[in-house]
Amino acid sequence: MASGLQPALTLSAPGHFLVQPRLFIDTQHGLCNRLRALSSAVPVARATGRRLVVVWRPDHHCQARLSDLLAYTGPVIEDDAADLMRQRAARVYNYMEIEEGACYREPILDGAQPIDGDIYVRAADMLAGPFSNDPAAYRFLARQQPSDAVLDLVRSVPRPSDVAVHIRMGTGPDFDHLSYESPANWPAARHRELADWRRKSDVSRFVARLDALIAEGSASTIFAAADLQAAYAVLEERYGPRLRVLRRDLFDRSAAQLQYALADLMLLTTAPRFLASTWSSFSDVAQWLARPGRLHERSGIDF
């Protein structure tokens, strides 16, 4: 052995373990809020040398486990072990405005003070800050593999369609009794904003736009996903055989319904034109997953 290599064989400092710090992403609220937060945490973890740990606790917003939905192979915490991780984290960020001490969209690791240890982020939205990278987040989510149960649902619907429609109208006074639509989930101003946009996503707006597309010969087949049975009823009566839907009798936040929702999300990518509900994370994610540049029209803005 060459003598020049010998010094490398002795330790010049006491032995120690190198522990990779972690980024805990505590995903909150409904399916696409959670997917958005999870995906946006991936590039932040990667850029800051942290291992991502997903906190996905089923609750009244989302009763599905992550494994009900995706074949995700990274570490996941589903119980109150996450609370311990939060207590011992070097820094906690909380985007949940309704909670004390929260700071919505606070920049993560903005560099003012270096943080070497674990960080814990509780969010229902995209992470902000110098390490956020939305295109990388979109790519990560697009690569995720759905569970077999979701794929079985997807296969039951013909595709592609000429137009895909997502109607999200179930927020406001008529829905306040539902725990996941309750005003208690948001500051008053935020809830008003949400309710305003839901009104602009009424099924009647979509019907008017679809009628125009049919008149110009651009909507021979329509795939629709909606959050209310009433919206499906309107569309089925009006559009009959040209309408394609993933039929269900569930309109809640159960694990089974969320598998339908994820299948809907995939099917919403199977048309070259998308009529979306503005201010809906579900519509936002459906457009992320679509072919780049897919035609995209937003309720209350474009129609």
Place this chain on the structure above:
Amino acid sequence: MTDFLDAFLRDRVLALRESHLAGPVESDARLADGIYFSWGADKSQCMVTLSGEPGMILSFDATSHGKPGWFSLNFDLGTGSLEAGDTLVLIAEGAMTGAAGLPLFVRSNVDGALIDMPFSETLDLHATNGIVTLFHPVHAHSGVCGKPAFHTLVASLPPTPFHVSLRALRVLRIPASRGLPSEPQTLSSLAS
């Protein structure tokens, strides 16, 4: 197992094997229904001579001079609809000398528009007879999904002198719902 690609091509391949064709061929001249060589004649010259080896679908020597716009061996595959997640399977038995792998693509006539879907692998026949199997996943963004289209398998031929003996050829489709996709389904793999 029968699908529209396999059903369309199989009888035509059998007919070609039994015809024992030999001699020079012209561009676009049908060797059997839907099976033909094709090349662009501008400022170039392509020569293909069939040798009529017994038991072969096709055996031929070929070369070209100049830079033909294209030089290919084409197999019509008929009309049908491909779906995202389908897997195209090509099984070829034969030998080839004087050239490396042949690039393949499927040209589809979708409502009058020609769309090419290149195979991810080339057809690598060796100097001694052997069987090659290729799997090509049909992606949603390939532009050919969901609409009935007329498809043609195109093997791009090299300009250097080469010889091919093709003993067997099958082209078939494993539907996404029944086969084992060669790539996993992702949240965006149906995007169109």
